[in-house]
Amino acid sequence: MTGAGATETIAVIGAGIIGCAVARELSQQFPHASVTLIDKEKNVAGHQTGHNSGVVHAGLYYEPGGLKARLCRRGVHLLKDFCTERGLPYVECGKLVVALNEQEESRLGDIYERALANGVPGVQMLGPAGITDIEPNAHGVAALQSPGTAIVDYAAVTEALAADVVSAGHELKLDCEVRAISERADGVTLQTTQGEFRFDRVIVCAGVQADRLAHGAGASAEPSIVPFFGQYFLLEPAYRGVLNGLVYPVPDPKYPFLGVHLTKRFDGEMMVGPNAFLSLSREGYHGLGLNPKDLLETLTNPGFWRFAAKNMGSAVREARTVLSKKMFLREAQKYVPALEGADATRMTRGIRAQAMDGSGALVDDFRIDYGERVTHIRNAPSPGATSSLAIAEYIVSSLAAKGDGSA
Known part of the structure; x- marks a missing residue:
């Protein structure tokens, strides 16, 4: 960052869990900086953060050595400590990834090896008897147990992170949509629905709007965001106790999402889902959810059609x-x-x-692009919430390394 003792002004765009975590980390690591956290909604956690399963992922699936693997494992520790300190729900209910046949059992062995490489604690392979010992109502030929997988209330965590930013003397500016970002040698100008603001640097944590804001600010149009929705169902009360924890399928390598699974919530309710299918909008959470602009952007994206051609069978199933x-x-x-x-x-x-490149390949790892004054998070899907505090730590330390380490 810039010179010691200077009051550098920094804006964080997006008050989901990652944006709030970044703003909090800035306020702690650079006490002389002035931080403004901006979101277009009237409340924090209005989008992905407030519409997910609440699972704290242990790090089973991710490529060893990649950002997802490293920041997920670090994020679990930071998130657990934060929830403990604030008295927020953090329930280590555990998870079984269940194979239904020999082919899935073989793939499960590969996931087990990844989990070990990523340092996931307590993982073990189970046979049918081991499955029923842990989940009497579950069925399969084999399973991978992850006892440290947990469930939390991510919206409550985000509200607590934002409260820390405000209590440290910084600003939370809600109901303020950023329309344009202009980066110049002497600073960054934001055009918003509340007027024009200037900052020394900006960090964009905009989720489904990440590509639009990045491209509008002069960054590459790729990767682009292609939204996929996941539907959840809440089981009737009689089935609240059908499982002790979480039960997941073995991921199909032909399709980039996990498939329908069962998730216990922090309040004891039991959910089924999500599936994964093309969303007709980026922010439509109810009903048909059709946004013509969003849908047209997806349908005119050549990468999407390349992706669709490779995944047609799985799409029919979903x-x-x-x-x-x-x-x-x-x-x-x-x-x-x-x-x-x-x-x-x-x-x-x-x-x-979900970020997608021009070839139709989904961007697997977290993607963060650094400009001179503007940093864009271009891809941070699951385990983004789990990793949020570690992502914040990583970004702020990276920015500090670009300067002299003070602000």
Whole structure:
């Protein structure tokens, strides 16, 4: 950052969990800086953060040595400590990744090796008897147990992070949409719905709007964001205790998402989902959720059509669960037969801000682009919430390394 003792002005765009974590980290590491946290909504956690499953991922699936693997493992420790200090829910209920056949069991072995390489504590392979010892209602030929997987209330965590920013004397500017970012040698100008503001530097944590703000600020148009929605259902109260923790399928390498799974919430309710299908908007959480501008942008993206061509079979499978609650619950019954006959209520959906390159490949790892004065988080899907405090730590330390380490 800049000279010692100087009052540098820094804006963080986006008050989801990552943006709030970045603003808090700046306020702690650079006490002389003036930090402004900006969001277009009237409350923090209005988008991805407030519409997810609440799972604290242990780091099972990610490429060893990559940012996801490293920041997920660091993020788990930071998040657990933060929740403990603030008295926020943090329930280590554990997770089973369940294989239904020998082919899935083979893939499960690869995930186990990744988990070990990533330093995930307590993981072990289980046979059918081991599965029922932990989850009497679950069924499979083998499973990977992750006892440290937890559940939290990410919206409450985000509110606590934002409160820390404000209590440290910094500003939270809500109901303020950033329309344009102009970077010059002497600073950064933001055009917003509340007027024009100037800052010494800006960090953009804009989720589903990341590519638009980056491109508008002069950065590359790629990777672009292609939104995928995930539908959740809340099981009826009689099934609250059907599982002790979480039950996940073995990921299909032909499709880039996990598939329908069962997730216990921090309040004891049991959810089924999400599936994953193309969203008709970037921010439509209810009903059809159609935004013509968003949909047109996706449909005119050549990379999307390349992706679709490679994943048509899986898309058809997912479409069945989108159209039919019965089919959705039937997927879950493969792992928990006791759900036969269960009913569930459709919940608000989540929308994943997934970055995609021009070839149609999904950007797998976290992606952070550094300009002279503007930093863009271009890709931070799951485990982004789990990793949020570690992402903040990583970004702020990277910015400090570019200068003399003080602000």
